[in-house]
Each structure stands twice: as structure tokens, then as C-alpha cells.
Amino acid sequence: MKSLREILQTADTERVAIGHFNVSDLTTLKAVFEAARGLNVPVIVGVSEGERKFFGVRQVAAVVKSLRDEYDFPIFLNADHTHSMQSAMDAMRAGFDWIVFDASALPFEENVRQTKLAVEALKAVRPEILVEGEIGDIGSGSEIHDAAPDLKKGLTKPAESKQFVEATRVDTLAPAVGNMHGMLKSMVTGQTRKRLDIERIREIKEATQVFMTLHGASGTDDGDFRKAIAAGITVVHINTEVRLAWRRGFDSALAKQPDEIVPYKILPEVVDSIKSVVAARLTLFNSDRRQKIAAG
Ligand code: G3H
Ligand code: ZN
DSSP, X not given: OOOHHHHHHHHHHHXXXXXXXXXXXXXXXXXXXXXXXXXXOOEEEEEOHHHHHHHOHHHHHHHHHHHHXXXXXXXXXXXXXXXXXXXXXXXXXXXXXXXXXXXXXXXXXXXXXXXHHHHHHHHHXXXXXXXXXXXXXXXXXXXXXXXXXXXXXXXXXXXXXXXXXXXXXXXXXXXXXXXXXXXXXXXXXXXXXXOOOHHHHHHHHHHHXXXXXXXXXXXXXHHHHHHHHHHTEEEEEEOXXXXXXXXXXXXXXXXHOTTOOOHHHHHHHXXXXXXXXXXXXXXXXXXXXXXXXXXX
């Protein structure tokens, strides 16, 4: 099986994107895995600090490893939005493939200093691990928001991206390019969509030449996804859409079976609901491939 770095390199060359989906529980993980396997495309599972506290750091790593080994399938695990060195080291020791070290809320120089230290400390123990850094403001919370934060001042600049990547030696960069964590109510109903600054993506890619991750991607315009991937995005993070599908599937299953108490009779509808969202996103992210990237 190819390594995660090789898979990203192929996706970067072919100008397709690898889907990254956050999970909090086994039901969601099962749905993400089944969707990716059904389409035969590699996939990344992400757990934020809150999600891994609920799931268990070593437990989620053990389940993902068991799927990868048993099915010989390229499913990888990311420690999403990790804010402390301790939590980054815990995830690295548990066997995570990737750490998003997120010091983006700090002033630029301090973000550079802490991210550089994290890259050095993590790679000193596991040189193959991927480390991502983040600059700019994309808001917080993969939830449904009442109002959009003003993120215009926090857009990532190509020159500072170059400086950040050279100083920290991160493998991947998460920029602020019109993306935002979570969805507005109008996005949930489909009345509005997130729009991306495609030219900025292209300029950052040219300036840095590293893999780029689009965070906060739920509710993004389909055409903008395609253009963003063509301009240099290699990984796309989706969380809110997955959580919404989880809730809708659960509500629907309970409404249909109000007296049912057997989890394995209720939860298949939750799996199906999440699976269809994940499959649609994976299909879109791979739709403009120049050459098929087989998972195997
Ligand atoms: O790291 C997680 C993602 O950036 C999720 O963002 O909730 O807008 O899909 P989202
Ligand atoms: Zn994110």
C-alpha cells in the first residue's frame, strides 16, 4: 500500500483531492470507511481534540489501523486542530499519521515559533509523520452558526505563507481563502454557499509548493471546490455536513421506530445518511482526475 505522503503526491499531480472527514464515534467511522471503500478512493479520518477525548486517542487509532490492515485499504488518521504539544505527542505516540498543529490564533511570529518546535519534536520520534500548520482566520466550531464571522482581515497572504512554510518546514499548509468552520442556517437549507478566493489559492500554492488543505469546507459551492482543487488544494476537510447527516439519520430512524431500543437496528439509517454525504463529496473531489487514483 502507498504511504499517505505518496497518496498526497499523486493527488497533487493529478489535481484531485483526498477527502478528510471528522468522526466522533464508530457509527460515523463505519460510514466514512464504507463510502470510501465503495468508491475505491483513499480517505482520511480526522479527530479534533474534543472528538478524540470522546472516542479515545488510542482507541480511534486502533480501530483505523484494524480497518487498514484487515481490508488492506488506504484509510489514514489525522489529529485535527491540535493546540498543545502534549496532545500532539500523545496522538503521535498512538500512531496517528498526521498532526494538524494549530497555533493560528497566536500572533504570526509565535505561531511560527510553536509550529517549528512541534515539527521538530514530532519528526524526531517519527520522521514519516505529516505535520500541518495553519495561518489566517477561518473561525471555529463545526456547528450551525446564526451569523457569519468577519474573516476578511484574516485571509492568508502568499508572502507570509512562503515565510511560514520555510521557517517551520511543515508538510502541509491550511490557509484562510474564504473558507470558514461550520455552516450558516442558509447553507443548511441550500440558499447560500461558501465561496472561495481561487486566485489566492493559486498564489499561495505557487509561493509555497507544499500540499494545501482546505478546512471549513462544509457548504462550499461545488464549482469552487473544483476550481480550488485545480488551483492547488490537495485535501478537503468536511465535518459539519457529516454531523448534520448523523443527526438527520438518527432523527429519522427514531421517528420511524419510536419503540426500538436495539442500537444495531436504529444505527444503520445513520450510517446510510452519512455514507451518502461522504460518497457525494468523494465523487466530487475526484471528478476531474486526469487519471484514476486507485485505492489499492
Ligand atoms: O477540521 C475540520 C474541518 O475544517 C471542518 O470544517 O465543519 O466547515 O466542514 P466544516
Ligand atoms: Zn478545520
